[in-house]
Each structure stands twice: as C-alpha cells, then as structure tokens.
Amino acid sequence: MEPVGARPCASPWPAGWTRGAAPPARPAPANPRHAEGHGWSMAGVLTRQADDFPQWYQDVLNKAELADNGPARGTMVIRPYGYGIWERMQADLDRRIKRAGAQNAYFPVLIPLSYLQREAEHVEKFSPELAVVTHGGGEQLAEPLAVRPTSETVINVFMAKWIHSYRDLPLLLNQWANVVRWELRPRAFLRTAEFLWQEGHTAHATREDARAYALRVATEVYRDFMREVLAIPVFLGRKTRRERFGGATNSISCEAVMRDGKALQMGTSHELGQRFAQAFDVAFQDADGIRQFAWTTSWGVSTRMVGGLIMAHGDDGGLRLPPAVAPVQxxxxxxxxxxxxxxxxxxxxxxxxxxxxxxxxxxxxxxxxxxxxxxxxxxxxxxxxxxxxxxxxxxxxxxxxxxxxxxxxxxxxxxxxxxxxxxxxxxxxxxxxxxxxxDARVVDAATVPEALSAAETGLARIPWSAVGEAGETELNAHGATVRCLQAADGSVPASEDEAGVVALVARAY
RNA sequence: CGGGGUGUGGCCCAGCUUGGUAGGGCGCCUGGUUCGGGACCAGGAGGCCGGCGGUUCAAAUCCGCCCACCCCGACCA
Structure with missing residues (x-):
C-alpha cells in the first residue's frame, strides 16, 4: 500500500515542515503570466506554492542555484548566486551599522566552556544546542571549548578589560561571523547548524542609553533595511518573557509574514540590562568616581534573511528579487x-x-x-x-x-x-x-481560540490581556506562538504590562 | 528513548513477493536539426545496489547483525 502524500526525500530540509499544518489558502499568483488560461505555465519546473509550499521552497533553492545541503546534518553550502544575495545584504547593513556608530571587530570562534556558564539563563538556553570541542592536537583538552553559538560571553570578557571610565562608553562593537547551534530540525537558510550573521555588542553608561540604542538598531538599522532594501515590511515588537533571548531583560524583534502565512523572525535586538556586565565584571567609574556596572545590548541578523526574502517575495515562477539585493539586476x-x-x-x-x-x-x-x-x-x-x-x-x-x-x-x-x-x-x-x-493576512482576534484559528492562514492581533502566560501556553500547545507585543499605536511597548498592549500571534518558522 | 519507514549512476525512483548478464526518467557529454516561453532525434559516459557475514551453482533480491538517514511520539524551546 502506498502511503498517500508520502514524499520520500533524501534531503533533510523539508523534514517535518508541514507538521500538523493544513495548507493555507493561497492568494492568486502575483505574476499574471502564470494565471489560468494565459498559456505560460511553470508546470513541471517548480512545485506550485499552493500545492506544497515547503517543496516549492526546496525547488527554488535547487533551481535558482542558491544552496546545497552540506555533508554534515544541518549544514548548508551557500552557492555563488545565493551568496551574492547575502553579500548585497551585508554591504548595505554594514553601512547602516557603521552609521549607527558601531565598529567592526572580530572575536574567536572557540570559547572556553566556562565563559558560557557564567550567566545562568544564558547557559541554560544555549546548552542544548552547543557544539563542544573536547580534543585538539590529538590530546584531550583541559577545558572543553564551545563553538560559539553567539558571542556575548567572550566579548564581555574583553569589554571588561577595555572599559574603565565612563569616557570609554558607549562602546559599540559589531562582528561578522559564523556561529554554530546544534539544530535538530534544520531548514535551509531558516535554521541551519552553522549560519552567517552579524552580531552587535554594545556597552552603555545608563539603562536609558542602552535601551535607546537597542531600539535604534531595531528601527534604523534592521526595520529600515528590511523595508528599503529587502522590500519586506516587518512588525517591530517586544518579545514575551518566554520568547526572549537567553540572558536578556528585553528582546525587540522584527517579524515578517511569509507567503504561506507563517511568520519569520528576521532580526532581534536585545537589552541585556546589567546581567552580563555583572557576570563578566564590565564596570566603569562614573563622573563622580563611583564604580558602576555597564548596561549592555546585543543584536543580530543572519543568513536566515535570505530564506525570508525567498518566502516573502517568491511566486510560482520562482524567486523574485528586489533590485537592491539582486546579484544581477x-x-x-x-x-x-x-x-x-x-x-x-x-x-x-x-x-x-x-x-x-x-x-x-x-x-x-x-x-x-x-x-x-x-x-x-x-x-x-x-x-x-x-x-x-x-x-x-x-x-x-x-x-x-x-x-x-x-x-x-x-x-x-x-x-x-x-x-x-x-x-x-x-x-x-x-x-x-x-x-x-x-496586511491581508492580519486578522483581529478577541480570544485565544480565535487567534489560533487566524493563525492557520496568517497572523492574529489579540489584546495581550486576553492571552497572558496561560494563553501563551495554550497557543504553543497548538503550534502557534506570540511573535511579539506591540503598543496600541504599533510602537514597541516598554513593558508587557502597559495598557493596550496587543499580541501578534502566528505559526512561525 | 519508543514505534514506523527508507538506503540502487549527480537527482528522483522501478526492480526484491517468485534469486539467473543492473533498469527508467531527469541531468551530463558528442553530433545533427531546432531556437519568440524549460525543443527533438541519434549516439555516449557514469553503478563495490549503505556495510559486514550467512544460505546458494548463482544474491540488489532470501536470512542475521551493524550503520546512516527520514517520519510519528517523547524530551527541549
């Protein structure tokens, strides 16, 4: 007996992609040439988005020569055409990051495991996906080395070394690097064991300054880049406690909606409070000679954006690239x-x-x-x-x-x-x-069941007061998540408890 | 960790029940005809059939063990 709908595939990418999800209704193809009766069809070239969106994505990766699977599970080879897109993103982002005052530097890929353990929540969230080097030069290492999953720890060690006075602040750093997170459910570009990104790390004299900078990066660097260069509109909002970065006091995220109605986190900017500064002794003397801990931030966007670009714009004819990032215009x-x-x-x-x-x-x-x-x-x-x-x-x-x-x-x-x-x-x-x-995929909801229903095909806006931690658990149990919280006017709320806060709920990649 | 499944040219797969010279499609190479929306014809290259062992005159096919990968569940978030 042949299992209905089975699609045996050697590739690890489509694994579990459609788990529990009914294919949402799809809008008419944006390209009129592919419309019914027009005579030109991509049948046989590409799986149609409406038929099987994950397979469509896989087909595009192959046929547009964007990426291949790497030999080790979850790894990815970025082919020249795909890398060309990333290079365009990098070049523009790098300008914006520098315009925001940060300087590029580079820190090591190998981090002493003990560094990761210094901030309790940080290590708790990252331990399950750590790759650890235990041997070098044929000898077992005295202390295992983590392959960086993110660089807060090692960078804070050096911030502690470099910062002495309030005159050293703010210290605004960025690095372009690869990171490794041992993923069990990899998806090309969207979630890979190794990926490329930029990670910014800053230290400030005051909470207000750190908060303002994290928000500035999220808006002026990330949101504007995504709108102006990637032509992807994003919702900027605050992460719930549960979705927050490990070790952050506040996470701001850019959430985009893909053409299958699922959300994709395209970038995040975190306020880390004084937690890392305390753990790594990043301290300075203020103008009054009083020793204080710095307030730090971190923020990043990755090659995941390439996946977002594909899924936000692609149609039944394949990729559609905005000219600003198109390797060939x-x-x-x-x-x-x-x-x-x-x-x-x-x-x-x-x-x-x-x-x-x-x-x-x-x-x-x-x-x-x-x-x-x-x-x-x-x-x-x-x-x-x-x-x-x-x-x-x-x-x-x-x-x-x-x-x-x-x-x-x-x-x-x-x-x-x-x-x-x-x-x-x-x-x-x-x-x-x-x-x-x-916008056509955003639906207002008043209750958790309504939000779940809306999340089948898109994104639900629901008062956060109607959700709460219990509602969030309920959403998660059905495959949906609170992508972010927004104030009534669409701005980023300073706290979850502000009046009028709205939760954006969706299924997510 | 439990249950199920799959390993056959670069890719997707057939062949296995009932052992007997390893096949097809796509892709690739050559030549020709084509070329206004993935052309066609002819020829060709490319395979320790996941690994080890067993049964047999003979194993992709039957048996045993192992490995890898995938799916569902659990775990995690």
Whole structure:
C-alpha cells in the first residue's frame, strides 16, 4: 500500500515542515503570466506554492542555484548566486551599522566552556544546542571549548578589560561571523547548524542609553533595511518573557509574514540590562568616581534573511528579487544567434554598466529561448532585456519586469534610462505589494481560540490581556506562538504590562 | 528513548513477493536539426545496489547483525 502524500526525500530540509499544518489558502499568483488560461505555465519546473509550499521552497533553492545541503546534518553550502544575495545584504547593513556608530571587530570562534556558564539563563538556553570541542592536537583538552553559538560571553570578557571610565562608553562593537547551534530540525537558510550573521555588542553608561540604542538598531538599522532594501515590511515588537533571548531583560524583534502565512523572525535586538556586565565584571567609574556596572545590548541578523526574502517575495515562477539585493539586476539576451541582436544588446549592456547597473549577458543561444527565459525568472532577476528579429527590425528591445511580468517595447536608445526607472519602480512596488499581501493576512482576534484559528492562514492581533502566560501556553500547545507585543499605536511597548498592549500571534518558522 | 519507514549512476525512483548478464526518467557529454516561453532525434559516459557475514551453482533480491538517514511520539524551546 502506498502511503498517500508520502514524499520520500533524501534531503533533510523539508523534514517535518508541514507538521500538523493544513495548507493555507493561497492568494492568486502575483505574476499574471502564470494565471489560468494565459498559456505560460511553470508546470513541471517548480512545485506550485499552493500545492506544497515547503517543496516549492526546496525547488527554488535547487533551481535558482542558491544552496546545497552540506555533508554534515544541518549544514548548508551557500552557492555563488545565493551568496551574492547575502553579500548585497551585508554591504548595505554594514553601512547602516557603521552609521549607527558601531565598529567592526572580530572575536574567536572557540570559547572556553566556562565563559558560557557564567550567566545562568544564558547557559541554560544555549546548552542544548552547543557544539563542544573536547580534543585538539590529538590530546584531550583541559577545558572543553564551545563553538560559539553567539558571542556575548567572550566579548564581555574583553569589554571588561577595555572599559574603565565612563569616557570609554558607549562602546559599540559589531562582528561578522559564523556561529554554530546544534539544530535538530534544520531548514535551509531558516535554521541551519552553522549560519552567517552579524552580531552587535554594545556597552552603555545608563539603562536609558542602552535601551535607546537597542531600539535604534531595531528601527534604523534592521526595520529600515528590511523595508528599503529587502522590500519586506516587518512588525517591530517586544518579545514575551518566554520568547526572549537567553540572558536578556528585553528582546525587540522584527517579524515578517511569509507567503504561506507563517511568520519569520528576521532580526532581534536585545537589552541585556546589567546581567552580563555583572557576570563578566564590565564596570566603569562614573563622573563622580563611583564604580558602576555597564548596561549592555546585543543584536543580530543572519543568513536566515535570505530564506525570508525567498518566502516573502517568491511566486510560482520562482524567486523574485528586489533590485537592491539582486546579484544581477538586468539580464540581456538575444532570441536567436543570427542577426545583429548581440551588437544591439552590447550597446545597451555597456550603457547599463556605465550607469552602475549590475548586468549579465546571457550568450547561450544554443539553449532554447524558453529555457533561458525560465532560468532567469527562476533566479528572480528583476529586469530582462530581450532582442530578437522583430525588435531588431524596429530598433527596439523588449523589457520585462519580473515582479509583475509586465513587458514593453523600448527603443534601443532609451533602454538604459528605462531599465533604471524600472529598477527603481520594482524596488518600490515590491514593498507595496508585500505590504498589501501581509496586511491581508492580519486578522483581529478577541480570544485565544480565535487567534489560533487566524493563525492557520496568517497572523492574529489579540489584546495581550486576553492571552497572558496561560494563553501563551495554550497557543504553543497548538503550534502557534506570540511573535511579539506591540503598543496600541504599533510602537514597541516598554513593558508587557502597559495598557493596550496587543499580541501578534502566528505559526512561525 | 519508543514505534514506523527508507538506503540502487549527480537527482528522483522501478526492480526484491517468485534469486539467473543492473533498469527508467531527469541531468551530463558528442553530433545533427531546432531556437519568440524549460525543443527533438541519434549516439555516449557514469553503478563495490549503505556495510559486514550467512544460505546458494548463482544474491540488489532470501536470512542475521551493524550503520546512516527520514517520519510519528517523547524530551527541549
């Protein structure tokens, strides 16, 4: 007997993905070319999102050449095209982080295990996912070394060494690094045993300063980056006690909604109070000569954002990339090998390059036209410029945008300017579209059962007073979580107990 | 830790019940015809059938042990 719906698969990624979840209703494809009756279909190329979203994600990873599974369970190889996206994210974030005053540094990947144990809640939360090195050079180590799951501990040791006076504060550090967390349910980009991220660590003289900085990073660095560069709108909110980072006094998170209605935590910024400072003796003398503990923060975003980008924008044709992070912004291709198409495209390409646009010339005329088109659609290249005999005869090129599928004929002489305008429009329109789609998935709820029902297809807004710790337990028992808490006006509340606080509830990756 | 399942070219799988020269699709290589939405034809490369042992004239197939991975549950969050 054949188990219905069984999909044997050697890959570890899709494991348990749809556990208990009914496939939510899906919106109509954003790309009109894929609509019923239009004739062009990606059938056979990609699993449709509505049929099996996790399989669609897996197909996109493979066909857009984003990532492969690593040899060790839970590890991932990021392929050049996927890494190109990450590099674009890194470059922009790095600028924003520096604009916020932080400087880059680098701390070791191996951390003495005893460091991890100095802050009680920190070690409690991270122990289950630690990878520990016990041998080196063929000898058992006197003290095991943890492979960093995050670097608060080692960085605080050095903050303690470097900070003496209030004049040394604030100390604003950031590092780009890899971290390892032993995950039992890995999912490519979203939860991998090893991932790449940036982790910021700061020390401040006052609680107010630390709090303001953690919020500043969450808004000016993370939220703005996600909106302006990734074209993904996020809810900024406060984590509940249960969802808080191990060792934090407050965690602020950026929560995005994917196209299957599930939420994804795209980034977090934590107030650590004086807990790490006390554990690691990060202290300074204030202007009055009084010795005080510093107030610290930490904040990070990771390669998980690549997964979020895929799932927030991708459609049945594959990836859709906002121009700001697209490794290739415009692809140029000829329909056939003969004629003067190549020369015409060279001219447009040279103009685009001179204008600073990232282009790719697809010279593979030995492949069928359809094959090449599908390739670039799968890869989400924002704009495609095509020249064939028809265009050539008219002195034009065909310019097609990936986000809407809209195509137009443009005189060759105007192609560069038109592409630039389109790239700007796509960047804007993708945010507008993603925002509309997200908002359509947000439902107001008054009770925990109502919130659970709404979480089947999206995100529920429910008064936190109607949930509480008991309600949160109930939600968790049914696969939903409180993603974050917001004040009535959408801002980040200073405490859970503020009047009018609203909980955003969803199933999450 | 308990229950269930799967290991066969790069990928997905058939073959196993009833032992008898290792197959198909996709991908890859060559040549040709094609090329306006994943083309077609022909030829070709590529496999200690997860490992060890057993039964047998003969094992991918039957038996035993082991390993790895996956699913459900438990645990954790």
């Amino acid at each position: 415009v692809v140029l291709m000829a329909v056939t090998a003969d004629g003067g198409a190549a020369a015409a495209l060279d001219g447009v390409g040279a103009g685009l390059e001179a204008a600073g646009v990232r282009i790719h010339r697809d010279a593979r005329v030995d492949l069928s036209y359809g094959r090449r088109v599908v390739d670039w659609e799968l890869k989400g290249v924002p704009v495609r410029v095509v020249v064939g005999p028809r265009e050539l005869a008219a002195g034009q090129c065909s310019v097609t945008r990936r986000d809407t599928g809209a195509a137009e004929k443009v005189p060759l002489g105007e192609a560069v300017a038109r592409c630039q305008a389109l790239l700007a429009a796509i960047q804007r329109d993708m945010l507008v579209a993603a925002t509309a789609e997200r």
